[in-house]
Amino acid sequence: QVQLVESGGGLVQAGGSLRLSCAASGRTFSSYSMGWFRQAPKKEREIVAAISPSGLTSYYADFAKGRFTISRDNAKNMVSLQIRSLKPEDTAVYYCAANSLSLAATMDQYEFWGQGTQVTVSS
Secondary structure: OOEEEEEOOEEEOOOOOOOOOOOOOOHHHHOEEEEEEEEEEOOOOOOEEEEOOOOOOEEEHHHHOEEEEEEEEEOOEEEEEEEEEOHHHEEEEEEEEOOOOOOOOOHHHOOOOOOOOOEEEEE
């Protein structure tokens, strides 16, 4: 069982940066692949990025390449998402999720989810 709590969201102007964090409970955090997803109003939830248990392998959605960076600190049970050059279309609720199987890019492969943190980008 893994419990996830996101933080770091907020209101930011276009062009700014944010660092989202996800704190995980449990002693087996380092065995889980972690993912960040987002869901904009009236849109389906989509993958942003994912990272392997060791942190050596990562995956980015096409829109995330170049502006988003996923990282993890297994000693602190934390996974982070750095977002640069924010755009209004990045406005969404951002969720972190844990997957005990493998690095994955689809929602149905993730077993545990946080409650999400709102990111709002003003133009």
